[in-house]
Amino acid sequence: MKRDIVDLEPAKEQTTPLAPVTEDPRYIGKSVPRGGIERLTQGLGQYIDDLELPRMAHAVYWRSPVAHARIVKVDAGRARGMPGVLLVADGHDVAKLCKPWVAVLGHLAGMKSAPQYALAMDRACWQGEPVVAVVAETRAQAEDALAHLEVELEELPAVIDIETALDAATPLIHPALGDNLCFTRSLDVGGVDEAFARADVVAETTFEFGRHTGVTLEPRCQIAHWSPAERRLTVHHSQQAPHMMQDLYARQFSLPASAVRVICKDVGGSFGIKVHAYPDDFATVAMSMMLGRPVKFVADRLESFTSDIHARHHRVKARIAAMTSGEILGFEIDDLTGIGPYSVFPRTSAIEGNQVVNLVGGPYKHKAYRARLNVVFQNKTPTCQYRAVGHPIACAVTEGLVDLAAQKLGMDALEIRRRNVIPDDAYPATGASGIKLEVLSHEACLERLREFMNYEALRAEQAALRQQGVYRGIGIAALIELTNPSAAFYGVGGARIASQDGATARLDPEGHVTVLVSVGEQGQGAEGVYAQVAADAVGVDIGQVRIVTGDTDVTPYGGGTWASRGAGIGGEAVLLACQALRENIVAVAAVILKRGREGLAVRRGNVVDTTGGEVVLPLHELGRIAYFRSDTLPADFTPELAVTRHYAQRDYPFIFTNGVQASYVEVDPDTGFVRLLKHWAVEDCGRVLNPMLVDEQMRGAIVQGIGGAMYEECLYDERGLMLNGSLVDYLVPMAHEMPDIAVTHVQTPTASSRLGAKGAGEAGTAGAPAAVMNAINDALAPFDAHVHSQPITPQKVLRALGKVD
Amino acid sequence: MADLYPIRLTVNGESHQCHVSPRTTLAEFLREVLGLKGTHLGCEHGVCGACTVELNGRTVRGCLTLAVQADGAQVQTIEGLSRRGVIQDLQDAFVQHNALQCGFCTSGMLVTAKELVEQRPDASRAEVREWISGNYCRCTGYHAIVDAIVEVLAQRKARAVLPMEEI
Numbered sequence: 022m023k024r025d026i027v028d029l030e031p032a033k034e035q036t037t038p039l040a041p042v043t044e045d046p047r048y049i050g051k052s053v054p055r056g057g058i059e060r061l062t063q064g065l066g067q068y069i070d071d072l073e074l075p076r077m078a079h080a081v082y083w084r085s086p087v088a089h090a091r092i093v094k095v096d097a098g099r100a101r102g103m104p105g106v107l108l109v110a111d112g113h114d115v116a117k118l119c120k121p122w123v124a125v126l127g128h129l130a131g132m133k134s135a136p137q138y139a140l141a142m143d144r145a146c147w148q149g150e151p152v153v154a155v156v157a158e159t160r161a162q163a164e165d166a167l168a169h170l171e172v173e174l175e176e177l178p179a180v181i182d183i184e185t186a187l188d189a190a191t192p193l194i195h196p197a198l199g200d201n202l203c204f205t206r207s208l209d210v211g212g213v214d215e216a217f218a219r220a221d222v223v224a225e226t227t228f229e230f231g232r233h234t235g236v237t238l239e240p241r242c243q244i245a246h247w248s249p250a251e252r253r254l255t256v257h258h259s260q261q262a263p264h265m266m267q268d269l270y271a272r273q274f275s276l277p278a279s280a281v282r283v284i285c286k287d288v289g290g291s292f293g294i295k296v297h298a299y300p301d302d303f304a305t306v307a308m309s310m311m312l313g314r315p316v317k318f319v320a321d322r323l324e325s326f327t328s329d330i331h332a333r334h335h336r337v338k339a340r341i342a343a344m345t346s347g348e349i350l351g352f353e354i355d356d357l358t359g360i361g362p363y364s365v366f367p368r369t370s371a372i373e374g375n376q377v378v379n380l381v382g383g384p385y386k387h388k389a390y391r392a393r394l395n396v397v398f399q400n401k402t403p404t405c406q407y408r409a410v411g412h413p414i415a416c417a418v419t420e421g422l423v424d425l426a427a428q429k430l431g432m433d434a435l436e437i438r439r440r441n442v443i444p445d446d447a448y449p450a451t452g453a454s455g456i457k458l459e460v461l462s463h464e465a466c467l468e469r470l471r472e473f474m475n476y477e478a479l480r481a482e483q484a485a486l487r488q489q490g491v492y493r494g495i496g497i498a499a500l501i502e503l504t505n506p507s508a509a510f511y512g513v514g515g516a517r518i519a520s521q522d523g524a525t526a527r528l529d530p531e532g533h534v535t536v537l538v539s540v541g542e543q544g545q546g547a548e549g550v551y552a553q554v555a556a557d558a559v560g561v562d563i564g565q566v567r568i569v570t571g572d573t574d575v576t577p578y579g580g581g582t583w584a585s586r587g588a589g590i591g592g593e594a595v596l597l598a599c600q601a602l603r604e605n606i607v608a609v610a611a612v613i614l615k616r617g618r619e620g621l622a623v624r625r626g627n628v629v630d631t632t633g634g635e636v637v638l639p640l641h642e643l644g645r646i647a648y649f650r651s652d653t654l655p656a657d658f659t660p661e662l663a664v665t666r667h668y669a670q671r672d673y674p675f676i677f678t679n680g681v682q683a684s685y686v687e688v689d690p691d692t693g694f695v696r697l698l699k700h701w702a703v704e705d706c707g708r709v710l711n712p713m714l715v716d717e718q719m720r721g722a723i724v725q726g727i728g729g730a731m732y733e734e735c736l737y738d739e740r741g742l743m744l745n746g747s748l749v750d751y752l753v754p755m756a757h758e759m760p761d762i763a764v765t766h767v768q769t770p771t772a773s774s775r776l777g778a779k780g781a782g783e784a785g786t787a788g789a790p791a792a793v794m795n796a797i798n799d800a801l802a803p804f805d806a807h808v809h810s811q812p813i814t815p816q817k818v819l820r821a822l823g824k825v826d
Numbered sequence: 827m828a829d830l831y832p833i834r835l836t837v838n839g840e841s842h843q844c845h846v847s848p849r850t851t852l853a854e855f856l857r858e859v860l861g862l863k864g865t866h867l868g869c870e871h872g873v874c875g876a877c878t879v880e881l882n883g884r885t886v887r888g889c890l891t892l893a894v895q896a897d898g899a900q901v902q903t904i905e906g907l908s909r910r911g912v913i914q915d916l917q918d919a920f921v922q923h924n925a926l927q928c929g930f931c932t933s934g935m936l937v938t939a940k941e942l943v944e945q946r947p948d949a950s951r952a953e954v955r956e957w958i959s960g961n962y963c964r965c966t967g968y969h970a971i972v973d974a975i976v977e978v979l980a981q982r983k984a985r986a987v988l989p990m991e992e993i
């Protein structure tokens with residue numbers, strides 16, 4: 022029996038030639054390995070837990086062991102007497118220093134949440150909510166003391182099930198809010214009832230998505246250091262948005278932002294988990310203020326599971342209307358999602374559902390669309406934005422429905438998509454939900470995928486194997502992905518989260534270039550890409566470029582890493598700064614050489630005459646004169662060899678990317694086990710700055726998407742207690758069960774920037790769950806069985822096959 | 827506070843005599859007593875593999891091994907393996923393939939990969955995937971890590987075969 026995987030990829034990579042961004046392109050668009058990561062291969066990174074400061078103390082948190090409880094009494098007497106203990110503090114102690122917050126956004130009309138404190142005040146609202154802080158000389162001593170803390174709780178009824186959260190009989194988590202509804206939205210663009218009435222086929226189903234979380238391998242961690250003498254706070258933080266945290270620490274502790282410095286260097290995985298402000302972030306700062314000493318907090322894995330944000334728990338009832346021709350007329354969805362007891366600060370927990378409403382049907386040209394969204398409170402760990410925010414849900418709902426319609430029509434999965442995607446020559450366009458799409462390439466991507474995965478041969482193999490009792494499936498998922506956001510995402514809603522970023526480029530005396538950038542590095546390769554852009558834009562070797570990020574005292578102000586904006590926004594700021602620096606270098610050279618600027622350029626570390634290309638002034642000589650021999654320059658001329666430029670994308674609310682993924686799986690109908698054989702991704706992130714890094718972003722993101730689709734779920738019992746808060750019980754993808762992932766690129770640059778780069782960090786996660794789900798359902802098609810509940814466990818497969826209850 | 831126990835061990839070729847608490851793990855000892863921060867703690871319950879080190883030539887979980895169990899032992903960490911140059915080819919391949927992103931899993935992954943390339947020189951791609959399944963990586967999706975290790979296996983095999991052919 023032939024069981025090999027068809028593996029026929031086209032030999033030639035079909036790259037679309039793009040006009041170069043710079044005069045002498047050497048690095049942009051090339052697979053340049055990231056500089057400076059050798060130290061990470063030698064164990065010489067410096068993650069937060071690797072840092073030790075003089076007199077540093079260690080904080081641990083007593084967290085609520087139940088989902089909902091009144092805090093009757095905290096008796097810290099015995100804990101305070103334990104060896105090494107420096108401080109025990111509760112919510113009331115911390116509230117004297119740190120103000121509570123309410124996480125809502127002005128542009129999400131009617132959204133509500135309740136005031137949240139750094140440590141629970143009189144009531145704990147989820148298992149894992151921090152209640153009491155214990156600080157000691159060592160972490161072990163603090164953990165020992167924790168066991169001697171006596172906290173008396175009166176357990177309260179908990180809201181667990183999202184389906185009944187809004188029932189009159191369900192208790193209110195925050196009585197002052199009047200109900201358990203955080204946010205609701207209805208969108209009806211018209212024509213929906215007519216579309217469903219005249220459709221040849223209507224397919225409908227209910228999609229379920231399991232609550233899961235990011236599992237950064239390095240847990241959340243920080244060192245807060247309040248200096249009483251300077252009245253200044255320094256926080257070393259494993260975080261994605263240093264300026265956002267600077268602003269939040271300043272406001273919650275009533276300090277000027279200038280009195281707060283946030284430093285984010287090596288970050289051991291982030292994925293959106295580390296872009297939020299957590300209660301224990303503020304509590305750890307308060308501990309440092311009370312003690313006047315540096316205080317370190319490093320979450321352990323159980324704490325991570327119950328206090329890192331969760332995401333993606335949605336129940337979506339959905340239907341699609343289509344004609345015999347394959348034409349899709351419309352979609353309708355009803356999305357219900359539960360977000361825990363509080364909306365998370367400062368991005369809020371309504372964005373994910375809001376994105377689902379905006380994104381369902383995204384690739385297609387149908388006109389009718391109706392969506393309803395309810396975001397409800399519950400007594401579980403708060404949820405918020407995790408990699409690809411809302412996209413995996415919207416894509417799985419859309420693409421699951423498209424496959425159901427195709428199945429009813431007897432139409433091929435690629436063909437129905439080809440007939441319905443918004444054509445490549447139709448842009449700019451507006452999607453049915455109202456989203457503005459600058460320029461996309463669905464048709465080109467579908468065609469590329471057909472060749473890339475050798476679609477027809479794979480279908481033939483699938484059919485042949487099915488005759489032999491082998492059930493393989495092919496799943497396709499077209500997607501759009503929101504990147505390069507404007508201020509429309511957060512700023513307009515009142516959140517002080519910058520949509521702009523900045524870069525300062527400096528020519529140093531030896532002719533090297535230092536660039537300070539407000540977007541930092543968490544492993545995705547931002548610094549590597551910035552070095553490529555800087556080297557090409559100034560005209561130096563990449564080895565002569567140094568990138569500095571992650572320090573609010575040092576870099577320009579900016580938003581940091583989120584919404585796939587590092588390359589597109591941060592990269593553009595670097596390009597603009599470095600091109601301006603290059604102009605200034607030429608101006609200095611003209612003065613030194615006593616000639617006009619015309620005919621001068623910077624290439625490969627030298628000022629050259631463009632006529633013949635000969636070197637007229639090496640940059641190290643220019644630097645020497647500019648910095649050390651200003652006496653030789655004209656009195657009315659000052660070299661400006663450091664330049665700052667900022668960039669905000671303001672042409673569209675978001676710059677959407679697109680792509681298409683395919684999954685090939687084998688389902689064992691006797692055990693329900695699914696083997697992932699291969700995964701393909703065609704992606705279009707505009708100009709590809711570094712193909713290798715984009716490939717690796719795609720692959721990593723795809724595997725995170727597969728995790729949610731196949732394995733990962735935060736399981737709770739009926740009392741709201743998490744059942745699988747360890748890496749033994751919570752399954753994340755391992756190497757041997759993951760497929761090889763082939764990636765190729767179509768490049769459709771955005772015209773909103775000189776660089777033309779769109780984001781690439783999240784599209785993999787957006788499309789993978791849909792592709793895998795569709796592949797499994799394709800394999801199950803001979804049994805007329807479907808699974809639309811993620812994670813798709815063997816049990817759910819067997820249930821779909823009617824083999825278990 | 828429990829009594830401290832004396833231990834004597836060799837870490838990266840340097841001998842150490844210390845007194846440790848019986849509950850101190852090997853990973854904590856390496857990080858906090860010796861300042862070898864390259865051994866990372868991701869879960870502290872033996873699943874993620876970030877704390878993988880060599881104990882008497884075999885990989886162990888630094889978080890599940892007690893420091894007192896390492897009494898009399900030879901320990902190699904990522905720092906020592908790096909300085910000795912014995913995994914330079916793996917490190918180079920990881921950089922060339924971008925087989926690391928955040929780098930937090932990388933120390934443990936490389937220690938595991940060293941054991942693989944030494945003990946299973948003929949490992950297939952599927953066997954590489956299986957061998958490194960005890961080391962979680964949340965960033966890469968594993969593909970590039972597998973590519974890097976497969977490349978080193980081929981390089982080492984070519985180097986080993988070459989002299990024979992010359993004979």
